[in-house]
Amino acid sequence: MNVIIMAGGAGTRFWPVSRSYYPKQFLKIIGSHPLVEDAFLRIAPLAEARKVYIIVHEAHRELTKEIFKKGEVRVITEPLGRNTAPCIGLGLVHIMEEYGDGPVVVLPADHYIGDVETFQETIRRAVALVEKGDIATIGIVPTRPETGYGYIKGGQPLPGEVEAFQVEAFVEKPSLDVARQFLSGGKYYWNTGIFVFRAQTMMEEMKRCLPEIHEGLKYLRDSFGKDDFEERLREVYQKITPISIDYGVMERTTANVFVIPGQFPWSDVGSWQSVFEMRSREQDKEGNLIDGHALVLDCKKTFVQSLSGRLVGCIGLEDILIVDAPDALLVCHRCSSQDVRRCVDIIKEKGLEDLI
């Protein structure tokens, strides 16, 4: 079994902690490990370390190697971010050149999974189901009308013992009304971005659905293990159009795509707000969640991350998020934490590169 851990994201919604030189997946946002390390540790019992490929931006090569210095995991770098389809393609080049065909599990590096055993069992089932050329994806049974996630619509159940459904559609983030219908309808699952397939299956689907990318991958395979590989990689990445695996392959493929409902707590850890919700047990009796050196007076449901070592005095606040980094400060209504990305966009427009 081969694993591709996609760790190339920017994580801008976790500004000012997540930075271009140190993005979200390298931070200990939940728990005591960087998210990317947790992603590895969860899958490690199922796969040999040397068959785990962690794909990162080249700027994060050393950072990643430092985290995984003890293991044999493979750190693969991308010269540019080109979304998930090229990332998976690059992983496949390595897997196919090194091991030929075989089952591949694709995992995002920056998500939270609450019940590791159930997760592993779900992956095992998925791997068993894709041998004949199908593509499996893991969907989470929704527990609330979440508008921040993409959904997968399940159709006919698959015959056999494992609960799985034909995928009827991949659905973009819905409005609240639509999300409520999805929740009550019972056929929709949260799209986790976890995919399982045989290497050969996906390479063929890329040839059919994304010929430009497939051409690039073929060009890369021709120089695999040779001196000019990195040069070709840069050349290919500069040329190809960014596209996600969902758009690029899943919505166009003629292969059989099915969804396996995952019965484990899951979050894409998409914003400070989602971290606040996940850590509800750590909140004090007024609902405040405090990390670091803070003094909280008459506050409710306020989330303080004091990472600069400075004292943060909070008085009379409700539903406020404070993230105090050494060189920048964020003060945000908790319900606006999705807009942190907009804030980062503006900082970028202003040319304040040091702050992003």
Next chain:
Amino acid sequence: MNVIIMAGGAGTRFWPVSRSYYPKQFLKIIGSHPLVEDAFLRIAPLAEARKVYIIVHEAHRELTKEIFKKGEVRVITEPLGRNTAPCIGLGLVHIMEEYGDGPVVVLPADHYIGDVETFQETIRRAVALVEKGDIATIGIVPTRPETGYGYIKGGQPLPGEVEAFQVEAFVEKPSLDVARQFLSGGKYYWNTGIFVFRAQTMMEEMKRCLPEIHEGLKYLRDSFGKDDFEERLREVYQKITPISIDYGVMERTTANVFVIPGQFPWSDVGSWQSVFEMRSREQDKEGNLIDGHALVLDCKKTFVQSLSGRLVGCIGLEDILIVDAPDALLVCHRCSSQDVRRCVDIIKEKGLEDLI
């Protein structure tokens, strides 16, 4: 004419900018000068600089001398803060030993006055009225039912051209209901803490109302200009009980005390909220007031003081105050800005002396 500028306050409600080593009256909270310098500049046209006594805690001697390095003003230090009655007494010791009797104007160092000419005219009138041994105080005609100020109740009008009233009572900070009655009744004025009297008058009233303090002042006068003055000063200050001039003298005196209505904009600059209100013209069209390096997204009536040089990102906030000092951060609902003092008390209790 002699002037006593009382600059011994702690200004804890302006934490984390106001610090024990650099309290409010030395900060440029309103305008381009430290408040204590503004207090001097307002009265300077009426008094010779050498007759202006600025009374500060001894820890602030050099800070004060630096601000007034060009002038001849006298910087007098107290070894301890003992409230306003001993402070005025110490000023009187200097004035009487150096100039004998004469009119004295007592001014707080940390207030705001909007119309300097009217202020000066009011002081001139007060000085003319106290020649025969009366005590004058300046009261401001209330423009709102303010609960953060003390009030003066005016009674019978004084005969003569200057508008002035016998003082019937000094009233503590009222409840909102009472403050509303004061506002509609027309007889109540905000107590500015500005007093005018002849030096001899106040010294006699201290003898009558505060014999312990008067004894101390006499003991000090005996060594005035001698080597042991500072030693005696420390001895006296350690012994006497702190008391305000309002409680200690004004409410007990048998002298004639009257209030002159001051027709100038005034504030005690009592909190960040009062600064926000005073600077309403500088607010943007959403009512935000930003000093320093901040990025404001979907915010209303938010007040940011970025004094650390760090970027402050603000998203989705309403009525929030952010004061970002190099070693501490305050995030506070604007309506809670009076509670900053409580926050400082807690910091003190925790023994975090570096932060106060």
